[in-house]
Amino acid sequence: MSEPQNRCRLVLVVPDMADAEEQLKAVADALRGGDVASVIVPQYGLDDGAFQKRAEKLVPAIQDAGAAALIAGDSRVAGRVKADGLHVTGGGAELAEAVEKFTPKLIVGGGNATDRHNALEIGEARPDYVFFGKLDGDIKPEAHPKNVALGEWWASMIEIPCIVMGGTDAKSVLDVALSGSEFVALRLAVFGEPASAALVVAEVNALLDEKAPRFKD
Template identity: 50%
Template sequence: MTDELPNRCRLVLIADPKKGGGMEAPRVLDALSGGDVASLILVGGAVEDAEFQKYCEAIVPDAQARGVAVLISGDSRIVGRVGADGIHLETGKAEIDAAVRKHDGRLIVGAGGAKTRHDALELGEAQPDYIFFGRFGFDADPAPHPRNLDLSRWWAEIVNVPCIAQGGSEIASAEAVAATGAEFVALSSAIFNGTMKPSEAVAAVNELLDRTAPRFEEE
């Protein structure tokens, strides 16, 4: 990674150890060696707590050393145990608001789960660090889900809270997300389940975004 961050949509990686052979810790770390990655969201879900914590411990220090912010999905206990940078929550406004106040800038608090504009505005009132449009594990189609693109385009035009929009299973899907004005594109299958090594896929995404993503206005 270079010292200067790209002034365009950046990549967020979603890594879920329950997805089989594609997302073991070594493959996640290989992905981070491929180029610019803004952040990494580690998803536990059905994995046992001890197994998930071990998985996170194998990734977090190396990722942070590369300048990548690491968030844990849903489990604040593991955030503290592994020294992660933040937590991703898919709950209601009250829970998001409580987390934002509790962590008070010490941890990144991200909000997911919005399926409508009304949902998104409710979550946005809690002032999370970002809002996520998409669902973990639902990126099997080559293109992004149209709802993710519609919500991202609408949100980027009217709200200052940054948004992450989930792409599809193909690297090319990052271009459609960037065109909405989203600050970040989230990819998982496109990085870990394709024919390229994860590092090669990350490099290809960054090359695509360098060529095609709109540039943000300088403040």
Template identity: 55%
Template sequence: MTDDNTPNRCRIILISPPGIAAEAFATKFAAAIAGGDVASVILPPYEMDEASYQAFAERVVPMAQAAGIAAVIVDDTRIAGRVKADGIHIEGGKAALAEAVENFQSRIAVGAGGVKSRDDALELGEERPDYVFFGRFGYDNQPEAHQRNLSLGGWWAEMVEIPGVVMAGSSLDSVATVAATGTDFVALSAAVFSEGVDPSEAVQRANAILDETAPRFEPAG
């Protein structure tokens, strides 16, 4: 989403949660993206085998793309190609990232994760990915964002031009804390997709929090 209605501040990236079937997630995802602006969705494989992961992606990727939302596959470049994903997220370190950048970045976005330290982030940044992700999929089980992710995300936003993504906590109250780091994107999973949460209301509220609290970015150029 790059039209004039794109917010000029931290935006939402949704992360599919662990342990959910494709159809159940599709229902929640449809509700979530009806709630307001979402930049992209990342689909980790968690414990799925290759066939199950591809079936999951085949269900969700077209929904995202029809709504103008970039769909990102994690680590499996073959599945990314088969489902015509918009991006590939690499958790496997610098060599795997370098290979993905060389082979795929001319056609789709290539993001980097698995960061545990500033040195990790800088090493991955040398490969010029499209973003660097601070956090671990499926570990947003505390209300607040992990302090290490906040610290790394804030440092990255201040020092490096490559966009950053910071994983929020399980409470929407953590959205403002993440945005305050100056990061480009806040990643939400449990805060939107947990049992008892209305995904549409959650995304609507998250965007309202960002509208109220997130720093505005300087125009490009």
């Protein structure tokens, strides 16, 4: 992740858009809105070749804005496009393998932590972060209560940072921040109306600046 702040920070999940140029513009616009720690680039349904072409455009734009670019898909693509990291959507074994293979060269995090037991298994691999929720799990205005609860439990006792998936309403970041989680991920809340992406990122940062609890050093 880029330079830490002493409060919960925003992570963006790139939306599934058919047009590569529209997708790139939406992401670049969002990053102009303010502080973003990292951007996760999912493969969605693209084959490796098409995904690599997308990532070749997205990764430099993300890095130029000062955020870390994390590839959620083929690890070879992450290497070829010089991404900052790899987001693993599989479970503990897949994540452990990626951690062993790619750290410290790449940021490696993710997991598929659906409960405390899963989360602790994933934590044993010592990833750079643990992700609660699914990358396309923003199906309601609010963050899923189970993921917020897992984030609160995790952040209170484990040093590895966590990211909690938010909802389709940008204000859902506040519930996540109040849980003590270090990062909140947004997708449709920012990119549902691409023309407003920068404005939403600015509003989210203003809300977190005003109301998110501060972390102790």
